[in-house]
Amino acid sequence: MALSSDYVIQIAPHLSASSAGVSIAEVADKALVLSLISGGIALLLAYLLNRREIVQPGQINVQEWESLASAGTQETAPSPYSPGKTEMWSKLFAVLVPAVFLMFVVYMLFAKFSPVIPAIEGGNGAALIGGTATILLILACLSANWKRSLHQISEHLVDGLLFAFRAMGPVLPIAGFFFIGNSDFATRILSLPEGATAPSFLFELVQMGQSFIPENLFFSAFGMLIIGMLTGLDGSGFSGLPLTGSLSGALGTSLGIDPATLAAIGQMGAIWVGGGTLIAWSSLVAVAGFTRVPVLDLVRKNFWPVMAGLVASTLFAIFFF
Incomplete structure (x- = not known):
């Protein structure tokens, strides 16, 4: 929630607002509201979906949890x-x-x-x-x-x-394909010569899909959410904010929609997905390491609560922003 709004340091709102050509404070305020809605709904659904697995604390549970660290070892x-x-x-x-x-x-x-x-x-x-x-x-x-x-x-x-x-074993091969789609990594992965222009397959695919978004507030908002989620597949969350911001500025101007609202929605999709909830090769790996659970299991358990929170926050932005 804090990372998706980034209300204190405001790096994410700065990237989104600068590309969209709007005020940083406006994007930050709307992103804060949307992050609270997304996080609140995700937390509530996560509790309801997993409440049957919650047990009373005890020494046996501690021993079982500690045994996970040495599972599969000698x-x-x-x-x-x-x-x-x-x-x-x-x-x-x-x-x-x-x-x-x-x-x-x-x-x-x-x-x-x-x-x-x-x-x-x-x-x-x-x-x-x-x-x-x-x-x-x-x-x-x-x-x-x-x-x-x-x-x-x-x-x-x-x-x-x-x-x-x-x-990280199951994650590395999958992450490699998405890293190739990011120009920041593609140069080294493809061993291109210094100064060569690296392909950016992931962002180019997103830009190609821009023309298929209908000129409607509802479809534009959810289209921006999907684009933000796609840019978050590289596991960063912040790298796609200039793209979602620029698309928000272009769509907002042509459709008469507030660009700050679209930029905040795109920021939610990018950071919630790439910032550590739905991508196994993001910072979610660190959480899995601390809790000693498989990272892919965390992704599966996070999927529906996070998606419901993002959809709810997008609907809120459509009707109230």
């Missing part, structure tokens, strides 16, 4: 950690780990909005989080049993890598 020896010996360290790390990552969140927020602190950009943020997690893992293994710490550290690292490959 069986390991019984844990050498003594509950009595490690009780103090367990309590310490239970407080230390969330406190450290909370400090990073606060630091990143200050770095974003304050000119005094240098901002963390690109892959530096991922490197910082990953390095910190590795250090905490090493310290936890040392505190539990320093004699077997090297063995335990290697086991945990191998388990994490194996889970990552199992989660």
